[in-house]
Amino acid sequence: xxxxxxxxxxxxxxxxxxxxxxxxxxxxxxxxxxxxxxxxxxxxxxxxxxxxxxxxxxxxxxxxxxxxxxxxxxxxxxxxxxxxxxxxxxxxxxxxxxxxxxxxxxxxxxxxxxxxxxxxxxxxxxxxxxxxxxxxxxxxxxxxxxxxxxxxxxxxxxxxxxxxxxxxxxxxxxxxxxxxxxxxxxxxxxxxxxxxxxxxxxxxxxxxxxxxxxxxxxxxxxxxxxxxxxxx
Numbered sequence: 001x002x003x004x005x006x007x008x009x010x011x012x013x014x015x016x017x018x019x020x021x022x023x024x025x026x027x028x029x030x031x032x033x034x035x036x037x038x039x040x041x042x043x044x045x046x047x048x049x050x051x052x053x054x055x056x057x058x059x060x061x062x063x064x065x066x067x068x069x070x071x072x073x074x075x076x077x078x079x080x081x082x083x084x085x086x087x088x089x090x091x092x093x094x095x096x097x098x099x100x101x102x103x104x105x106x107x108x109x110x111x112x113x114x115x116x117x118x119x120x121x122x123x124x125x126x127x128x129x130x131x132x133x134x135x136x137x138x139x140x141x142x143x144x145x146x147x148x149x150x151x152x153x154x155x156x157x158x159x160x161x162x163x164x165x166x167x168x169x170x171x172x173x174x175x176x177x178x179x180x181x182x183x184x185x186x187x188x189x190x191x192x193x194x195x196x197x198x199x200x201x202x203x204x205x206x207x208x209x210x211x212x213x214x215x216x217x218x219x220x221x222x223x224x225x226x227x228x229x230x231x232x
Contacts, residue, residue: 019202023194026206030091031213035118037099038221042106042114050104057172058165061158061179067097072211079203087203094207098214105221109228117228121221128220129187129213136191143192146185153182176219183215 016024041047053060071093078087106114136143157178164171190208193200 017198019198020194022202023205023209026202027209027213030095030206030210031217034095034098034102034214034217035122037095038102038106039114039118041099041103043111044103046100047103047107049100056165057175058158058162061161061175064097064101065154065158067093068211068215071097072207075207076204079201079207091207094211094214098218102218102221105218105225109225113228117221117224120228121217121224124220124224125213125217128184128216132184132188133191136188137195142196143189146192147189150182150185150189153178153185157182176222180216180219183212183219187212187216 050060053063071090073090074093075087075090078084078090106117109117157175160171160178161175164175190205190212193208194205197205
């Protein structure tokens with residue numbers, strides 16, 4: 001997961017700048033496309049990709065992790081280098097990765113329930129994003145350490161899932177929680193970047209926020225799906 005170093009603190013009032021609005025709008029638009037892809041892909045053969053990859057959980061984690069990381073690197077490199085084609089390819093990789101992963105989760109519930117599940121997930125994710133954003137904006141301090149902690153959580157989650165795949169399956173839930181925590185911390189870190197790093201590229205910040213929100217979304221989606229199935 002990439003990070004941008006900005007050590008300064010924030011001392012500002014309420015309200016969003018035009019740059020912040022552009023980042024939020026861009027990330028929201030990308031997230032809307034991702035959710036639409038999840039719904040469409042759930043009715044296609046792509047919905048069974050998860051079944052194959054997660055037959056060995058560590059394989060699924062590594063494949064999707066590589067796709068998300070690779071897509072983000074490509075998109076950021078394209079924006080930094082002014083090559084919109086590379087940036088576009090990176091965004092396509094990200095959209096396909098999150099869309100396919102979400103579709104595999106969504107396909108477990110009946111089609112008539114899928115829009116409800118997506119709607120509930122969107123509301124919960126929006127509330128979580130609002131809580132994290134409110135906390136970050138309420139504190140005039142650096143959140144750079146959240147970026148480091150997010151990376152530790154990702155690496156810890158992968159390690160635990162590796163052990164859980166071959167040794168003790170009950171550890172898989174711990175790995176899920178660690179990776180979920182990693183995306184929440186990454187979300188806080190990216191929001192802080194938007195708040196304090198006012199000279200950064202809007203495109204780069206939009207990608208960072210989108211990846212963090214999408215990561216939270218697919219984890220919430222799994223929880224909502226399990227709840228809906230348990231009620232049925």
